[in-house]
Amino acid sequence: MPLLVERRQLVAPGDLLAEGEYLAGDNAYKDDGRIYAQRLGLADVRGKRVSVVALKGPYMPRVGDLVIGRIVDTTLGGWIVDINSPYTANLSVSDVMGKSFSPEMVSLTKILAIGDIIIAKISAFDRTRDPALTIKERGLGKVEGGVVIDLTPTKVPRLIGKKGSMINMIKQLTGCEVIAGQNGKVLIKGRNLKMVELAIHSVRMVEEQAHTSGLTDRIRKFIEEKK
Amino acid sequence: MSITPQTEPLTKIKSKQIIEFLKLGKRLDGRSLTQYRDVKIEAGVIGKAEGSAQVSLGNTRVLVGIKVETGPPYSDTPNMGVLTVNAELLPLAHEIFEPGPPDENSIELARVVDRSLRESKALDLESLVIVPGKLAYVVFVDIYILNHDGNLFDASEYAAISGLMNAKLPVVEVEGEEAKPTGDFKELPVRDCPVSVTIAKIDDALLVDPTLEEETMATAKITITTTKDGRICAIQKSGGGTFTFEEVMEAQKIARSKADEVRSLIPGWRG
Amino acid sequence: MGESGRKLIDENGLRIDGRRLDELRPIRMEVGLLANADGSAYIEQGKSKIIVAVYGPREVHPKHLGLSDRAIVRCRYHMAPFSTQERKSPAPSRREIELSKIIREAFEPVIFSEYYPRSMIDIFIEVLQSDGGTRCAGITAASLALADAGIPLRDLVASCAVGKVEGRLIVDLNDEEDKEGEADMPVAYIPALDAVSLLQMDGQLTEEEFVEALKMAKEACMKIYQMQKQALKQKYVEAKEAVEEQE
Numbered sequence A: 001m002p003l004l005v006e007r008r009q010l011v012a013p014g015d016l017l018a019e020g021e022y023l024a025g026d027n028a029y030k031d032d033g034r035i036y037a038q039r040l041g042l043a044d045v046r047g048k049r050v051s052v053v054a055l056k057g058p059y060m061p062r063v064g065d066l067v068i069g070r071i072v073d074t075t076l077g078g079w080i081v082d083i084n085s086p087y088t089a090n091l092s093v094s095d096v097m098g099k100s101f102s103p104e105m106v107s108l109t110k111i112l113a114i115g116d117i118i119i120a121k122i123s124a125f126d127r128t129r130d131p132a133l134t135i136k137e138r139g140l141g142k143v144e145g146g147v148v149i150d151l152t153p154t155k156v157p158r159l160i161g162k163k164g165s166m167i168n169m170i171k172q173l174t175g176c177e178v179i180a181g182q183n184g185k186v187l188i189k190g191r192n193l194k195m196v197e198l199a200i201h202s203v204r205m206v207e208e209q210a211h212t213s214g215l216t217d218r219i220r221k222f223i224e225e226k227k
Numbered sequence B: 001m002s003i004t005p006q007t008e009p010l011t012k013i014k015s016k017q018i019i020e021f022l023k024l025g026k027r028l029d030g031r032s033l034t035q036y037r038d039v040k041i042e043a044g045v046i047g048k049a050e051g052s053a054q055v056s057l058g059n060t061r062v063l064v065g066i067k068v069e070t071g072p073p074y075s076d077t078p079n080m081g082v083l084t085v086n087a088e089l090l091p092l093a094h095e096i097f098e099p100g101p102p103d104e105n106s107i108e109l110a111r112v113v114d115r116s117l118r119e120s121k122a123l124d125l126e127s128l129v130i131v132p133g134k135l136a137y138v139v140f141v142d143i144y145i146l147n148h149d150g151n152l153f154d155a156s157e158y159a160a161i162s163g164l165m166n167a168k169l170p171v172v173e174v175e176g177e178e179a180k181p182t183g184d185f186k187e188l189p190v191r192d193c194p195v196s197v198t199i200a201k202i203d204d205a206l207l208v209d210p211t212l213e214e215e216t217m218a219t220a221k222i223t224i225t226t227t228k229d230g231r232i233c234a235i236q237k238s239g240g241g242t243f244t245f246e247e248v249m250e251a252q253k254i255a256r257s258k259a260d261e262v263r264s265l266i267p268g269w270r271g
Numbered sequence C: 001m002g003e004s005g006r007k008l009i010d011e012n013g014l015r016i017d018g019r020r021l022d023e024l025r026p027i028r029m030e031v032g033l034l035a036n037a038d039g040s041a042y043i044e045q046g047k048s049k050i051i052v053a054v055y056g057p058r059e060v061h062p063k064h065l066g067l068s069d070r071a072i073v074r075c076r077y078h079m080a081p082f083s084t085q086e087r088k089s090p091a092p093s094r095r096e097i098e099l100s101k102i103i104r105e106a107f108e109p110v111i112f113s114e115y116y117p118r119s120m121i122d123i124f125i126e127v128l129q130s131d132g133g134t135r136c137a138g139i140t141a142a143s144l145a146l147a148d149a150g151i152p153l154r155d156l157v158a159s160c161a162v163g164k165v166e167g168r169l170i171v172d173l174n175d176e177e178d179k180e181g182e183a184d185m186p187v188a189y190i191p192a193l194d195a196v197s198l199l200q201m202d203g204q205l206t207e208e209e210f211v212e213a214l215k216m217a218k219e220a221c222m223k224i225y226q227m228q229k230q231a232l233k234q235k236y237v238e239a240k241e242a243v244e245e246q247e
Helices: A093-100 A153-160 A162-174 A193-209 A215-226 B012-023 B104-119 B152-166 B212-217 B245-263 C094-107 C134-148 C175-180 C207-246
Strands: A016-019 A028-031 A034-037 A041-046 A049-054 A066-075 A078-082 A089-092 A117-124 A132-134 A147-150 A177-181 A185-189 B039-043 B051-057 B060-071 B082-089 B129-131 B135-147 B168-175 B178-187 B195-202 B205-208 B220-226 B232-238 C027-031 C039-045 C048-059 C072-079 C119-129 C158-165 C168-171 C183-190 C195-205
Touching (some): A028 A049, A066 A089, A066 A177, A078 A093, A089 A093, A147 A193, A153 A177, A153 A193, A162 A193, A162 A215, A185 A193, A193 A215, A193 C207, B012 B212, B039 B152, B060 B168, B082 B104, B082 B152, B104 B135, B104 B195, B104 B220, B104 C195, B129 B168, B135 B152, B152 B195, B195 B212, B195 B245, B205 B245, B220 B245, B232 C094, B245 C195, B245 C207, C027 C134, C027 C207, C039 C134, C048 C134, C072 C094, C072 C134, C094 C134, C119 C134, C134 C183, C134 C207, C158 C207, C168 C207, C183 C207
Parallel strands (some): A089 A132, B082 B135
Antiparallel strands (some): A016 A034, A028 A034, A066 A078, A066 A117, A117 A132, A147 A185, A177 A185, B039 B051, B051 B060, B168 B178, B220 B232, B232 C195, C048 C119, C158 C168, C158 C183, C183 C195
């Protein structure tokens, strides 16, 4: 029973990937013993599992994901946060204030105003209700400075790299703080403007060349040359 | 803008039952897969209209009224009369119908019936011009859905063609720019009897004349209209599913044979 | 006979634009040309020019219109006022309303809408210049825009019409062939499912002609399907070649 693609081969929706006893992994589906691609991306084969590393796609929240969001509204019980996904997220006031909060005393917008950017984690999501956020852990909360740039959400794992290899390299070489939200929002903070620019350019290179090999080396070379 | 409709699904027990019956080649109301409900056609039910007919397919009830006026022909067809088809999904016909301007379902219905009548050349439009480029007969076909229990396409098409067969054309005299009725009538020139057959697909089974319950279950429908000579003159696939080529071939065979059966029921068609 | 009374197929079996009976018009496709849309595509098929944008899956407004088990798909097929010889009113015509519906239905079977409950996916098709076959070319381009948006699909939908002119079956009718011809049958085909998701016909065809026309439509759709795949991959192939050349 044949496998019809090589690893890292560019595939499009409807491309036949394998026939027979293979299993459909991410971005692939099985119909009548055949495995097809669902999305444009690079084929991946692990044992019997055939999947596609998508080049583009919307961000679907998963519990535990780090995301960078923007406050878009307030409700009685908290804030509504745009997390660049089909669903807006809720941040409840009790998550931020503990139990001491009394609505008649404190205005929510004094704590987090509409337009504020936050780093948060998805604490709950089951598709029947909008995702819930928490900012209780260390490193989470309101963003006070830096630039947020967009990266196609499916390319965030590429920016992070194996065990953080790519993002750590960019951080080390540029001296910038780089925080990658799984939702395709990347926060870059640094004192040296030139270094910030190099970090931004590195993320752009990931956007354009995510599907090519040798990308880490190419970005390393780029930063070192421009530094 | 067209939006995925919110359809209330049938209860699980009911849909399971329908599918189990289909596997045995049967339907809940006792019909076979290729059997129509009772087709009743009554022509000439509205005296004030130049033509009319009421059709019932089981509990589905449709009334068509034909009005004939005179007016200018379309500029791109100066030597032809005008045929206009309109459909109203009346709020009295089902709780899902709301009053208001025609939605995509009523527009699709009218256009599919229009295509059957027009492409079969059932109505001899060339003979309906009075003064070329200036004056022609305008034939209005108004479809009124009175009770919706599925297969509105076919019920409406049968009512429309029956209404046309039943219609009288007011004889006019041309005085200057205007046409004055003489008070006499002649027959509307109807040359063909197009018959549409709608086939629904439920779980790989093809069945004709779906009820509303069956339509709710169906992934897709196909409406195929044939002329008296068995030529296909209109097709419309509707619904968010697919048909294989084999299913399309099967459907057109069914449509051809069922159309002959229904055609014998159209009042006024001499075949 | 054509507009000037000339024949639409000459004695050599060639059509007014020099094509053979089963030959498509020149087709050019472009993917990802609109920055704001989640996915976009452009197609030129002969003189027809169509641009498509896809937004979503995104939040449904108002929320109660959402479905609890899947995304809703919204589709608008629209012709620009300047797309035709005589100005077309920008208000949606009955034809455009019907086409918006059946084009939406042509895509429902390929979109994994169950992955995104309570959200919506928007398909906007704008015909910029019309010279026949715009619903089919619009579907072809909308498939590219959906894939470009990264929306999971069972397959691309490829679409083409087959018609009858002067008693002969021809593929990919231009406007004059459509207007003067004896039949027009637009088909949308999904290769992975080996099934049609759009099928319409007007005019008159015998059973034999219908069977042959379906066969021709499938072949034409397969040619278009190969072009769609190439258009989708091209951008990435070029980017890859560019960086690998540097090394």
